[in-house]
Amino acid sequence: MTLPPGYTLRRAEVADAALIAAQREAMFTDMGTEYRETVAQFAPWVERHLQAGTYVGWFVEQEAEVVAGAGLLLHDWSPHFLDPQPLRSYLQNVYTRPEHRGRGLARALTQTAIAETRRRGIRTLSLHASKFGRPLYEQLGFVATNEMRLVLDGPS
Numbered sequence: 001m002t003l004p005p006g007y008t009l010r011r012a013e014v015a016d017a018a019l020i021a022a023q024r025e026a027m028f029t030d031m032g033t034e035y036r037e038t039v040a041q042f043a044p045w046v047e048r049h050l051q052a053g054t055y056v057g058w059f060v061e062q063e064a065e066v067v068a069g070a071g072l073l074l075h076d077w078s079p080h081f082l083d084p085q086p087l088r089s090y091l092q093n094v095y096t097r098p099e100h101r102g103r104g105l106a107r108a109l110t111q112t113a114i115a116e117t118r119r120r121g122i123r124t125l126s127l128h129a130s131k132f133g134r135p136l137y138e139q140l141g142f143v144a145t146n147e148m149r150l151v152l153d154g155p156s
Contacts, residue, residue, distance in 0.1 A: 004105075011059075017047035020069065027130075070113055082124055083123035085122070087120070088124050091110065094133060110136065126145075
């Protein structure tokens with residue numbers, strides 16, 4: 001993992017939950033998706049997971065200002081033929097401020113997440129890619145899967 005000169009990597013702390021939520025909102029906005037943190041309540045969720053160690057995040061900074069970030073959700077998963085151990089990694093919230101794009105920051109963050117997944121002995125890392133991120137993830141070896149989804153209405 002290599003960052004361009006003038007950029008540094010740091011690990012997210014519990015106190016960064018609001019910053020992670022703000023980057024998440026910016027990420028969805030850039031994808032053209034309406035997303036309101038007040039509705040999503042992501043900040044309290046990520047704060048709990050940062051405290052529990054089930055969410056690991058990183059920021060790229062330039063002159064002590066956060067310009068990019070990414071997170072890795074570590075979650076239980078049933079043992080499977082791809083990986084018999086019951087843990088999976090899920091990469092999320094990969095975001096780079098527009099004026100810092102094209103410099104390899106998202107690549108460095110994704111490589112950091114891959115290294116952390118390997119370090120923990122987890123063999124499966126998944127993500128949902130935007131059309132903007134898909135080429136990067138494919139270059140790093142990610143492949144599309146056959147996942148399907150059903151979104152249900154609220155309780156009946």
